[in-house]
Amino acid sequence: MARDVSGGPYILWFRDCGTSCLERVGGKNAGLGEMTRAGLRVPPGFAITTDAYRDFLGEAGLGPEIEKVLVRLDGRDLAAVEQASHDIRRMVSGAPVPALVADAVAEAYALLCSESGVPDLPVAVRSSATAEDLPGASFAGQQDTFLWVRSAEAVLTHTVRCWSSLFTARAISYRDEMDLRSGTLLISVGVQKMSNARTAGVMFTLNPANGDRSTIAVDASWGLGESVASGAVTPDNFLVDKVTLEIVRRTASPKLIEHVPDPATGRVEVSLVPAERRDRLCLSDEEVVQLAELGKRIERYHGGPQDIEWAIDRDLAFPDNVVLLQSRPETVWSRRSRAPIGGAAGIESVLATLLAPLKGSAPHDT
Amino acid sequence: MAIKVEPTVGPGKVELTVETRFPSPFEVKTPPGAEGWQDLYPYYSVFSEDRRSEEEAAFWFQDGVHWREVLYPFDSIFMEFALKCLSQYNTRFYIIPPAMGVDYRILNGYTYLSPVGIADQAVIGSRVPHFLERAGYYFQNWDALYAKWLVKMKQVIADVDAISFSPLPEMEETGRVTEGRGLSSSFDLMSQYDKLIELGLKGWQYHFEFLNLGYAAYLDYFGFCKQAFPDMRDQTIAKMVSGIEVDLFRPDDELKRLANAAVRLGVAEELRSGTAAEALARLAKAKNGPAWIAELEKSKTPWFNFSGGTGFYHHDPVWAEHLDVPFTFLRSYITKVEAGEDLSRPLDAIRAERDRLAAEYAALLPTEEDRTTFQGKLGLARTVFPYIENHNFYVEHWHHAVFWRKMRELGKVFVSAGFTGDVDDIFYLRRDEIPVALFDMSSAWAVGTSPRGPKYWPREIARRKGIVDALRKWSPPPALGVPPTVVTEPFTIMLWGITSESINTWLGGAAGAALKGFAASPGVVEGPARVITSAAELDQVRDGEILVCPITAPSWGPIFSRIKAAVTDVGGMMSHAAIVCREYGLPAVVGTGFATRQIKTGQMLRVDGNNGSVTVL
Numbered sequence: 001m002a003r004d005v006s007g008g009p010y011i012l013w014f015r016d017c018g019t020s021c022l023e024r025v026g027g028k029n030a031g032l033g034e035m036t037r038a039g040l041r042v043p044p045g046f047a048i049t050t051d052a053y054r055d056f057l058g059e060a061g062l063g064p065e066i067e068k069v070l071v072r073l074d075g076r077d078l079a080a081v082e083q084a085s086h087d088i089r090r091m092v093s094g095a096p097v098p099a100l101v102a103d104a105v106a107e108a109y110a111l112l113c114s115e116s117g118v119p120d121l122p123v124a125v126r127s128s129a130t131a132e133d134l135p136g137a138s139f140a141g142q143q144d145t146f147l148w149v150r151s152a153e154a155v156l157t158h159t160v161r162c163w164s165s166l167f168t169a170r171a172i173s174y175r176d177e178m179d180l181r182s183g184t185l186l187i188s189v190g191v192q193k194m195s196n197a198r199t200a201g202v203m204f205t206l207n208p209a210n211g212d213r214s215t216i217a218v219d220a221s222w223g224l225g226e227s228v229a230s231g232a233v234t235p236d237n238f239l240v241d242k243v244t245l246e247i248v249r250r251t252a253s254p255k256l257i258e259h260v261p262d263p264a265t266g267r268v269e270v271s272l273v274p275a276e277r278r279d280r281l282c283l284s285d286e287e288v289v290q291l292a293e294l295g296k297r298i299e300r301y302h303g304g305p306q307d308i309e310w311a312i313d314r315d316l317a318f319p320d321n322v323v324l325l326q327s328r329p330e331t332v333w334s335r336r337s338r339a340p341i342g343g344a345a346g347i348e349s350v351l352a353t354l355l356a357p358l359k360g361s362a363p364h365d366t
Numbered sequence: 367m368a369i370k371v372e373p374t375v376g377p378g379k380v381e382l383t384v385e386t387r388f389p390s391p392f393e394v395k396t397p398p399g400a401e402g403w404q405d406l407y408p409y410y411s412v413f414s415e416d417r418r419s420e421e422e423a424a425f426w427f428q429d430g431v432h433w434r435e436v437l438y439p440f441d442s443i444f445m446e447f448a449l450k451c452l453s454q455y456n457t458r459f460y461i462i463p464p465a466m467g468v469d470y471r472i473l474n475g476y477t478y479l480s481p482v483g484i485a486d487q488a489v490i491g492s493r494v495p496h497f498l499e500r501a502g503y504y505f506q507n508w509d510a511l512y513a514k515w516l517v518k519m520k521q522v523i524a525d526v527d528a529i530s531f532s533p534l535p536e537m538e539e540t541g542r543v544t545e546g547r548g549l550s551s552s553f554d555l556m557s558q559y560d561k562l563i564e565l566g567l568k569g570w571q572y573h574f575e576f577l578n579l580g581y582a583a584y585l586d587y588f589g590f591c592k593q594a595f596p597d598m599r600d601q602t603i604a605k606m607v608s609g610i611e612v613d614l615f616r617p618d619d620e621l622k623r624l625a626n627a628a629v630r631l632g633v634a635e636e637l638r639s640g641t642a643a644e645a646l647a648r649l650a651k652a653k654n655g656p657a658w659i660a661e662l663e664k665s666k667t668p669w670f671n672f673s674g675g676t677g678f679y680h681h682d683p684v685w686a687e688h689l690d691v692p693f694t695f696l697r698s699y700i701t702k703v704e705a706g707e708d709l710s711r712p713l714d715a716i717r718a719e720r721d722r723l724a725a726e727y728a729a730l731l732p733t734e735e736d737r738t739t740f741q742g743k744l745g746l747a748r749t750v751f752p753y754i755e756n757h758n759f760y761v762e763h764w765h766h767a768v769f770w771r772k773m774r775e776l777g778k779v780f781v782s783a784g785f786t787g788d789v790d791d792i793f794y795l796r797r798d799e800i801p802v803a804l805f806d807m808s809s810a811w812a813v814g815t816s817p818r819g820p821k822y823w824p825r826e827i828a829r830r831k832g833i834v835d836a837l838r839k840w841s842p843p844p845a846l847g848v849p850p851t852v853v854t855e856p857f858t859i860m861l862w863g864i865t866s867e868s869i870n871t872w873l874g875g876a877a878g879a880a881l882k883g884f885a886a887s888p889g890v891v892e893g894p895a896r897v898i899t900s901a902a903e904l905d906q907v908r909d910g911e912i913l914v915c916p917i918t919a920p921s922w923g924p925i926f927s928r929i930k931a932a933v934t935d936v937g938g939m940m941s942h943a944a945i946v947c948r949e950y951g952l953p954a955v956v957g958t959g960f961a962t963r964q965i966k967t968g969q970m971l972r973v974d975g976n977n978g979s980v981t982v983l
Contacts, residue, residue, distance in 0.1 A: 345742020
């Protein structure tokens with residue numbers, strides 16, 4: 001290789017991270033790394049490691065300052081928490097980013113642009129906390145995501161914002177409640193090529209309605225995935241048989257709004273979905289099946305049901321347009337113990353079926 | 367159909383209650399011109415004042431799966447035999463705890479059935495130990511008993527084949543005198559008929575020896591799958607037991623073999639056009655033609671004893687006698703072979719897929735015990751499945767084909783004795799009238815005078831033809847009487863696919879609702895409809911059409927290479943249509959109740975085999 005693209009200690013490309021790097025890149029980035037390594041279609045990108053954040057704190061001497069604010073804080077005093085959050089975030093965003101960090105980020109972004117063949121490549125900048133996304137500690141939504149970011153400078157600005165998002169009032173009081181110490185908490189940031197999403201949404205590799213492990217449920221709406229994640233629209237719903245990959249059910253919903261990037265302003269706008277698209281299914285059957293296939297692979301790779309964010313990139317052709325944005329372990333059904341189906345094989349069970357042909361088997365079984 | 371809609375006021379809300387029932391059998395009018403139709407069928411098979419109270423209390427559904435058309439007087443034979451034999455195994459052999467038999471009636475020539483359940487829990491309980499012992503024995507010894515069954519069944523068919531009918535001779539052969547037999551040709555004629563009927567019944571005894579138990583085991587496995595995986599599709603459940611060599615598919619496989627042989631032997635051109643007879647005449651003269659004909663002969667016995675219909679009607683075209691039917695399919699296969707297509711059903715691939723499905727679903731079950739239970743039920747379902755599929759070839763196809771052939775032989779005797787004008791006229795006689803007519807024939811032959819038959823029967827048959835024609839124009843309601851609130855009788859569900867839901871669909875269907883049925887085979891397609899009501903019309907089907915029919919028979923297999931989808935009036939998860947469509951990978955919706963009546967040929971349809979709906983576009 002002609003030049004060092006490792007980014008030193010501050011940058012880890014998704015293709016080089018995995019769960020073993022969890023401490024340095026956080027759960028979200030580690031997950032993306034795992035998916036990339038598993039050969040799944042994940043938009044390319046890199047993690048700005050916790051080392052960058054640590055050196056940022058260190059160089060500015062922020063650690064003790066933050067501790068000072070937090071140590072005397074009563075987590076139940078909401079006004080005080082608000083004030084602390086405000087103070088800390090101002091400290092964080094006002095502090096200079098070490099030149100080594102800024103250079104490494106700029107270099108990595110430039111490489112991502114040249115690899116994608118797009119100057120000023122729009123990227124998503126997301127925080128990836130080390131305590132987040134772990135089974136049993138669902139911090140989902142506690143940190144920020146910035147979409148459609150388009151320059152090295154902007155990436156850096158939003159990286160700092162992500163760092164400071166560790167100290168939103170909500171995050172502080174949540175950690176206080178969970179007895180997690182904020183001062184020692186590290187954060188990584190993910191920078192990922194933005195998908196030009198025609199449709200996006202989430203997918204569970206089980207049926208969230210009844211925990212059925214033989215199905216994959218897909219929620220989808222027009223535009224970027226924010227409208228589905230935030231619950232702003234009732235998405236289309238698809239149920240796919242995990243084993244046969246047949247679509248068992250399609251439910252079209254009126255999708256009133258969509259999040260779309262505005263190339264002129266470089267911002268993500270919320271707009272009304274035109275009437276002719278509103279009630280139409282926003283995924284084709286082949287896209288649904290492709291998604292389910294990917295979901296099945298991720299689940300197999302991780303050895304358990306997953307909660308996956310995905311998008312259909314309008315700039316790519318099928319099946320490359322079906323891309324995965326994030327995967328984390330499903331936490332609701334996975335944590336419950338599963339009740340056995342029960343019943344027995346053989347004549348007793350045949351008898352039970354004859355006695356209650358529509359109830360399935362084994363009402364006799366005790 | 368009486369549909370009463372009346373608003374009722376409930377606590378705090380106003381609801382619409384839809385009260386529905388089907389007409390009472392005693393409200394149904396005789397179609398004009400069909401007066402006296404009751405005499406065409408046995409006295410016990412029609413609704414009557416004698417049993418009115420119990421007949422009115424029961425719920426009856428028209429069995430369009432097997433008897434969609436008007437029954438000819440003779441043809442009621444296999445309907446009666448089938449229901450009698452089905453019933454005896456529930457009631458008297460295996461002592462199925464909650465179910466007696468299935469009662470039958472003929473109304474305006476159409477067959478109505480009424481499963482007889484047992485409501486008394488004490489009675490059900492007292493039947494349980496007997497069931498466990500008897501049915502248990504069959505399940506434990508299934509393979510050995512099935513091997514025995516095949517021998518018995520083939521013997522019945524051989525015995526039917528050995529029967530022969532010939533006109534009474536002017537003078538008995540010398541042999542009858544010199545051997546001291548002391549029995550006349552007319553005695554033989556009468557006893558051969560009795561023997562034929564006896565063998566017909568015997569075949570049906572065997573038909574149901576395993577069937578109810580087999581379906582019950584399948585339903586048990588089916589229920590477990592649905593309980594474990596509520597969204598698992600019926601066809602996936604069936605797929606996990608499929609892929610075994612099935613005799614029922616063998617006739618179609620033979621056509622594929624013959625298509626390959628035709629191309630290999632270079633006689634495709636000779637086979638390409640004209641009637642089957644013309645093609646065979648060309649072949650006889652062609653190089654390698656006789657070699658292909660020899661291959662055809664090899665296939666014919668027994669595999670061309672295959673009905674183009676259900677096999678329950680004397681006029682269902684059997685391949686062996688209507689070579690034009692298989693030749694139509696053969697030609698389309700030849701075209702495919704010439705195009706380089708591989709016609710073989712990829713059994714290894716089907717089997718591998720079947721095993722993959724079973725392994726993956728098993729892995730998704732919550733516990734090791736559940737996996738063991740699943741494997742047990744799946745194993746039993748796989749044990750019983752070959753019988754479920756194959757009995758149909760042995761009884762309804764092969765046995766019936768030979769039986770009808772013999773009846774036509776007797777029909778010729780009737781013609782030669784002047785009793786009837788046409789071979790098939792004999793089917794306008796009830797089976798109990800034939801021995802009487804034969805005695806008339808025999809007696810006059812013995813006395814040396816004229817039988818009354820040649821004057822009596824042509825007149826009577828003409829009258830009966832008028833009645834049958836009038837009945838044919840009548841459209842039978844899908845059911846009679848008051849439907850049960852919930853269908854729980856296991857055989858109604860297992861054998862006819864009738865559930866509370868389908869009854870509601872029938873009730874709604876008449877009110878003009880969209881067609882809904884069982885999603886039998888996945889996929890969504892659009893295309894023009896072709897409504898076919900009998901096998902004889904199959905040649906009208908054009909490439910890319912959607913077949914709309916009362917029911918698809920397995921022998922229609924080859925037609926599936928032309929059509930885009932299939933829609934049937936009747937059928938459930940285990941109907942032949944469902945099984946065959948899955949084999950051929952075509953979208954199918956079965957059990958719509960009304961498709962052939964609501965859809966017209968040429969209408970554009972959307973068939974959704976995923977959700978079981980059919981829409982006229």
